[in-house]
Amino acid sequence: MPETSQPTPRAAIGSLALIVAVIALSAAAFAYTAGWLSPDRLTPQKLVDGFDLKSPPPLGHRRNHAKGICFTGVFEANGAGSELSRAAVFAKGSYPAVGRFNLGTPNPDAADATVRVRGFGLKISTPDGQEWRMALIDPPFFPVSTPEAFHALQVASQSAETDAMPKFIGDHPEFKAFADWAGSAPWTGSYAEEPYNSLNAFIFTDGSGAHRAVRWSLIPEAKPVTVPPEELAKRGPNFLEEEIVQRIKGGPLKWTMVVTVANPGDETADPTKAWPEDRRKVEVGTLVVQAIEAEADGPCRDINFDPTVLPTGIRVSDDPFPAARSSAYRISFDRRTAEERDYPRAGATQ
Amino acid sequence: MIPRFTPLQRALHWIMAVCIIAMLFVGVGMASTVAQSYLSLVSLHKTLGILILVLALIRVVVRLIYGAPPLPPDLPELIKLGAVVSHYALYGLMIVMPILGWAELSAGGYPVVLTGGLWLPPIAPQSASLHTALWNAHFYLAFLFFAIVLMHVAAALFHALVRRDGVFDAMGPRLTRDEVAPAE
Numbered sequence: 001m002p003e004t005s006q007p008t009p010r011a012a013i014g015s016l017a018l019i020v021a022v023i024a025l026s027a028a029a030f031a032y033t034a035g036w037l038s039p040d041r042l043t044p045q046k047l048v049d050g051f052d053l054k055s056p057p058p059l060g061h062r063r064n065h066a067k068g069i070c071f072t073g074v075f076e077a078n079g080a081g082s083e084l085s086r087a088a089v090f091a092k093g094s095y096p097a098v099g100r101f102n103l104g105t106p107n108p109d110a111a112d113a114t115v116r117v118r119g120f121g122l123k124i125s126t127p128d129g130q131e132w133r134m135a136l137i138d139p140p141f142f143p144v145s146t147p148e149a150f151h152a153l154q155v156a157s158q159s160a161e162t163d164a165m166p167k168f169i170g171d172h173p174e175f176k177a178f179a180d181w182a183g184s185a186p187w188t189g190s191y192a193e194e195p196y197n198s199l200n201a202f203i204f205t206d207g208s209g210a211h212r213a214v215r216w217s218l219i220p221e222a223k224p225v226t227v228p229p230e231e232l233a234k235r236g237p238n239f240l241e242e243e244i245v246q247r248i249k250g251g252p253l254k255w256t257m258v259v260t261v262a263n264p265g266d267e268t269a270d271p272t273k274a275w276p277e278d279r280r281k282v283e284v285g286t287l288v289v290q291a292i293e294a295e296a297d298g299p300c301r302d303i304n305f306d307p308t309v310l311p312t313g314i315r316v317s318d319d320p321f322p323a324a325r326s327s328a329y330r331i332s333f334d335r336r337t338a339e340e341r342d343y344p345r346a347g348a349t350q
Numbered sequence: 351m352i353p354r355f356t357p358l359q360r361a362l363h364w365i366m367a368v369c370i371i372a373m374l375f376v377g378v379g380m381a382s383t384v385a386q387s388y389l390s391l392v393s394l395h396k397t398l399g400i401l402i403l404v405l406a407l408i409r410v411v412v413r414l415i416y417g418a419p420p421l422p423p424d425l426p427e428l429i430k431l432g433a434v435v436s437h438y439a440l441y442g443l444m445i446v447m448p449i450l451g452w453a454e455l456s457a458g459g460y461p462v463v464l465t466g467g468l469w470l471p472p473i474a475p476q477s478a479s480l481h482t483a484l485w486n487a488h489f490y491l492a493f494l495f496f497a498i499v500l501m502h503v504a505a506a507l508f509h510a511l512v513r514r515d516g517v518f519d520a521m522g523p524r525l526t527r528d529e530v531a532p533a534e
Contacts, residue, residue, distance in 0.1 A: 007512060015511035023504050030496060033375050035382035043382045129469055131461055147384050302478050303459055308389055312467050316389060324384035326392075333458065334485055337478035 042148055044327040048335070050154035051106040060343025061108045063332040065119050065135070068102030069241045070298030073252065073289040075124045081284030084212060084259060085204035087313030088126040090284055097124045097287060100300035101191040101244060104137060112240040113232035116182045120196035120218065121305030122287070130311035133303075135325070136196035136218060139185075142271035143178035147324035174272040186226040189235070191244050192253045192289075193224040200307065200325075201268035201317040204259070213262035213317055215275070218255035218287055245292050253289040258282070269318045296346045304333040353419035354520045362409045363521055366402060370444065373398045374496045396455075397465040399448040406444035413441075422515045433505070436498055443495045447488065449473070454484035 007015065028037075035041045048063045058066045074094045081090030089095055103110060104117030120136045144150050149172050156168035169175050188194060196218045204212050232239065247253065261280040267273045295301050308316055308326040316322045336343070355363070373395065380391035421430055455462050456472035457480040463469050474480060510518035 006514065012512050015507075018511065019504050019507045022507065023500050026500060026503070030375065030378060033382075034378035041382065042384055044384050045382075047384060129461075129471075302476065306460075309461060316386075318386075320386055323386045323388045327380075327384045327388045334482075337458070338482040338485070340478045340482070 042151055044324075044331045047147065047151055047154075047324065047328040048331045050151055053154065053158040055107075057335075058106060058108045060336055060339040060341070062102075062336060064106050065102040065104055065121075066106050066108040067110055067112075067115075068100045068119075068121070068295055068300070069244065070293045070295050070300035071099050071101065071289045072291045072293070072299060073097045073099075073287065075257070075285055075287050077285040078283065080282055081259060082207070084206055084214065084261065084282060084284075085313040086207045087132065087204075087311040088128050088130060089124055089132050089311055090313075095124050095126050097122060098299050098303060099123065099289070100295070100298075100303075100305065101240070103240070109237075111233070111237035113187075113229050113235070113237075118191060118194050118196075118240075120191075120194075121300060121303070123303055123305065123309075126311065131309055132311050132314065133305050133309040134198060134307050135305040135329075136198055138194045138196055139178065139181055139199075140197060141177060141181075141274045142199045142321070143175055144172055145174050145270045145272050146320055149175075150324075174270075177272065186224070187229050187232060188224045189227045189232060189239070189243060190222065190225075190247060191240055192222045192247055193220055195219050196255070198307075199271045200319045200321050201262065201271070202310070202319075202322070203315050203317050205313050205315070213266065213268045214259050215262075216257060216259045216284075219258055221254040221256070248289070248292050255287045255289075257284050257287055259284050269320065271319060271321055294346065296343065301345075302337065304329050306330070354522075355419065356412075356416050357525075359409075359412055359416060360521055360523065362405060362412065364523055366405050366409065366444070369398055369402050369405070370495075371499065373402060374492065374499070377492055393463070393465045396451070396462060399451050400464060400470070402444055403448035406441065406448075410441060410445075419520045422513075422517065425515070436502060436505075439494075439498050440502065443491060443498070447491060447495060450484055450488040450491070454481060454488055457481035457484055 006012075031037055035043055049057075051057070051064050057063060062068070075089065075097045076094050077090050077092055079090070079092030081087075082092075084090070100121040102119040102121060103112065103115040104119055105115045118138045120138075122132075122134050122136070124132045126132075144153055152168060152172065153175070156164040159165075169179070198216045201213050201215050204214050206212070236242070244253075259282045260275060261282065262268060262275055263279060266275050266279070293299065306326045306329050307322050310316070354360070376391050376395045376398065380388055380395060383391070421433060425433075452462060452470065453474040456474040457477050459476045461469060462472070474484070506518050506521075509515055510522075
């Protein structure tokens with residue numbers, strides 16, 4: 001049996017050194033892959049931590065868009081979307097929806113009149129077991145072009161140095177349009193009077209396999225009434241939630257879902273660039289909100305409105321945000337579900 | 351002639367070795383990136399996980415049928431114990447880790463979609479506390495899994511290069527003469 005012959009002591013030491021080297025290199029490759037050797041890598045943990053650089057995180061709550069209220073309803077597809085995407089959700093019919101009106105702030109106790117961005121999380125389910133999740137906001141475009149720039153904005157906007165924001169804007173001129181919108185766009189007194197926009201571009205695939213880059217918006221049926229923010233501040237810190245609870249008593253709230261189809265050559269990778277107004281728009285259905293429930297015990301609480309949970313027939317584009325949002329939302333979800341005790345469920349604490 | 355694992359067992363071992371090592375690297379890699387590749391890594395992680403689960407179940411059945419060659423009689427008892435324990439741990443993790451991941455997604459209310467668009471049903475009720483427990487188990491066991499894989503590789507190389515006792519060859523990729531030319 002030649003293979004059982006023992007090596008010389010010298011060869012054995014060489015072999016042991018080789019074994020140690022193989023194991024050490026493997027462990028180092030693992031550590032590198034995990035990002036432990038790359039402190040500059042933009043990780044989802046860094047993006048999520050970036051919302052609370054100056055204050056403690058809101059334990060048990062979403063790390064951004066932390067204040068919100070749940071709703072349930074249906075998406076009534078009119079069938080027109082089937083021409084654009086083979087997703088079952090566009091076939092004429094009514095599909096259950098769960099969602100969340102929310103404010104773009106990491107503070108779940110923020111006064112409603114102090115938060116500029118309002119959001120809309122939504123999950124639509126179809127009988128084939130598939131889901132379409134999204135998280136939309138009311139500005140017409142996003143503040144920054146890349147996840148890296150978003151993190152730079154987090155750092156600059158919370159910096160104690162007075163020149164941090166001017167320097168950020170100098171480095172990211174695309175932010176100016178958003179700042180102008182934030183400063184001049186009218187405010188309304190209701191979640192029901194806001195349009196909500198996907199901002200990120202996605203790809204729809206139709207029954208023939210043809211692809212189209214799209215964005216979509218929910219356009220409110222309720223007519224927006226402009227109210228100055230000073231006036232809103234007088235309505236109390238939670239006027240949006242109080243208003244929507246009252247308003248729903250008068251009947252369901254509706255939004256028309258409008259899909260905007262890009263022309264060839266339109267920028268899909270940069271959500272700061274809105275497409276020209278003349279692009280083709282297709283009304284694909286109506287989102288009907290039928291009931292409102294407080295978040296603590298509500299059906300939206302433990303849903304991650306990850307915009308990459310998409311049915312067959314919709315997929316992500318080269319827009320870098322959906323992947324980054326998915327990765328960061330996952331961290332936020334993992335943390336807040338682990339902190340359940342810090343945000344008691346109303347029914348469970350009695 | 352030192353007895354070896356059957357060709358089927360060796361094939362399963364080496365295919366799974368590639369899958370599991372890829373899986374561990376994909377896992378820590380996807381958890382630390384916000385790049386576009388995050389989505390394809392997550393998709394690959396789920397798909398590889400289910401593949402490993404299926405292969406591991408086949409492998410356990412094959413192992414129960416064909417058994418394993420005995421360890422060399424001169425191997426110290428403590429090393430033998432280590433070999434037995436680490437192999438139980440490896441088989442256990444191959445089966446438990448994919449189930450934990452699948453259940454974690456289920457408890458988190460996420461759909462489980464594999465590469466190619468195959469949707470799997472949930473295997474756990476939606477629950478924040480259950481999600482957290484499963485997340486913790488999946489996370490910490492992953493590092494234990496990688497540590498045991500490294501020990502396994504070190505031990506295999508020790509058998510191959512230092513002891514040269516045939517233990518490595520029992521699972522080694524080399525074909526024996528009768529497998530190359532069974533008619534001889």
